[in-house]
Amino acid sequence: MKTNTLMLVALVLSATQLFAQVKIGDNPNTINANSLLELESTDKGFLPPRVALNSLTSSAPLTAAVAEGTLVYSDGGTLVDGYYYWNGTRWIAVATNRNNHVLVKSVTDFPAAVAGVITLVAGVEYEINGTIVLADMINLNGCTVRGDDAANDKLVYTGAAEMFTGNKTGNIRYMSLIAASGSIFNIDAGSTAQNMIIQNCYFLGCNSIGTIANVGGTVFIATVAFFSNTNGITFQNDNNVVINNSLWDASNFNVYEKFIGTFNVIQILGGDRLAYAANTATALDISGITSLVAGSVKVVMFVGDGTYVNGSFTNPWEVEATGLNTEKDAVAGGNMYVTTAIQTVIGVMGVPVKILGTTTAVSLFRMTSPADNRLTYTGSQTRSFQVMCSLTATQPSSNKFFSFYIAKNGVILPESRQEVKLINSTDQGPVTLSCRVTLAPSDYIEVWVENETANTDLTVQTMNLSIQ
Structure with a gap:
């Protein structure tokens, strides 16, 4: 009897190796033809290894070389509890559905427009997927509007007014923004303590980038590129304006960045301003500034035969940029x-x-x-x-x-x-x-x-x- 049992186990193991499929749980004799391992149960769950992860970039507490695709459930570590998989260099959290996220694949995924304005729902992130064509304006209402691929996720405004309007700012990231007949911005924050964040975007073929005014917090623009725009952007009476690593290509026309009124801080760091006389291009217009606590233009390249700066750098400015005279207290x-x-x-x-x-x-x-x-x-x-x-x-x-x-x-x-x-x-x-x-x-x-x-x-x- 014992010998027969051993032979049966050997046959099962041989069959398992031969077919390379394993079914655990209900209906063990029925397995999906495409599955290597299938779990089926109406009253039980899958319980993966539970470990305490403390760093996204360290495989610990796992030892030796961790294979890509390794799945664990982190419990009790410094990382948020949940499922993570190893991508070869770091742990990636397995995404879960969020109730404050909207995937925008057509304009109908936005809230309905009222009087020509789409007012976004406060606290919701809107993810642009593909090209979205708008005839109505958008009130950001403090929301994030982002794409995943700036070259292929686009907001195209067909009106003659502005794409983003109203007295609320927001966060705009990873998109191309196009307004051939109008402007991208006409935002007046009313000197309230809001921040306007614009990152990793392309501005393409716009009649005007527009105006961002009276932002009581900070206007932060980083890693943004401008191509073939007829008119640039105006900052007016904003508390702080920080512009990092922005490119104004030689295809742009007229004034690129214009500052009017009173400011606490203006910082322009890195990037390129390609200004050519054939396009009547002026890279920077500071002639309208009436009050400034501190200003900085550093590590920026000004190139071309156009006008680099309209206006004079006053004492609060520190200027160290290619194409401009160095102006700072250190050279007084x-x-x-x-x-x-x-x-x-x-x-x-x-x-x-x-x-x-x-x-x-x-x-x-x-x-x-x-x-x-x-x-x-x-x-x-x-x-x-x-x-x-x-x-x-x-x-x-x-x-x-x-x-x-x-x-x-x-x-x-x-x-x-x-x-x-x-x-x-x-x-x-x-x-x-x-x-x-x-x-x-x-x-x-x-x-x-x-x-x-x-x-x-x-x-x-x-x-x-x-x-x-």
């Missing part, structure tokens, strides 16, 4: 020299006084010269400067010792002192001053002199002061 400086010598009256021996004379200031950047023999720093950040001064001086008497100084805000800097002995009235003594000085905005420097031996007056014949 200038020169000043005497054009008409005037006798400096020494009232009291041993008391320094400011040197007199008519001076001219040149090559000033974030410096002004509001008075003779004065350079005032007008940058926005406190910084250290190197000051150099060369001068010659005469006096009417004999054997007099004079000390010369750099003065900051009317106070001499002792470390800058240089002494010279003038022997007679024909002796024109040369002096060189050098020191470092830290200046805050509105601080100023001058050159002063002190007679150490008498109250004899002195005349500075030549002087050249440089600060960098």
Whole structure:
């Protein structure tokens, strides 16, 4: 009997290996022809291995090499409990249906338009699948509208107004946006604390990108490309505008990015602006800014024979971009020299006084010269400067010792002192001053002199002061 049983088991195992199919559960003799393993039950479930996953990029607690397609249920780890499969390099969560997600395969998957406006349902994500043609405008209402493939998931607006309208912002990602006769944006957030996020999108053949105004939070645009648009985008009275790695191709026309009104922060980082005169292209228009706390244009390439910037970068800006002059507090400086010598009256021996004379200031950047023999720093950040001064001086008497100084805000800097002995009235003594000085905005420097031996007056014949 025992021998017969062993033979039966061997036959079953041989049959299993031969047919390479296993059925577990109800109706064990009926198996789908395409299945390697089939489970069937009306009152039992499938229970996979349960492990505690703590990192998407680590296969632990599994050991050795984990094969692609390995399926586990994470329970008790730092990752959210649920099913995960290993794709060869990381764990991928098995997606579950969400009640706040709408797959948009036609315009009818959006809410019905009212008075020409489709108002999205707050808290819902709308995923664009394919090309969706719109005759009505969209009120984002704080929602996310995204595609999965920016080249093939498209919103096409056929009207003459704007694709996105109203006083609500949202999140737009991974799509192509097209408005041949109208604009993409006409959003006025009313200075409320909203954010507008635009990422990984193409803007193609639009009459205008439009206007985003009065956003009380941040307008964030990243990894966006613009092709064949007639007019660009206008930002007006937005709190913060951050633009990272955007491309304006040579096929665009007129003004690309325009800023009007008051802003807290404007940051333009990375990307390219290809502007050509044949398209009357202006890459950046800042002429309408009335107030700005901090601005930055860095690591951007400006290329072409069009206009790169309309307007002037004021003190709050820091500019380091290919095609533009570097403008930041770190390169503030200038020169000043005497054009008409005037006798400096020494009232009291041993008391320094400011040197007199008519001076001219040149090559000033974030410096002004509001008075003779004065350079005032007008940058926005406190910084250290190197000051150099060369001068010659005469006096009417004999054997007099004079000390010369750099003065900051009317106070001499002792470390800058240089002494010279003038022997007679024909002796024109040369002096060189050098020191470092830290200046805050509105601080100023001058050159002063002190007679150490008498109250004899002195005349500075030549002087050249440089600060960098």
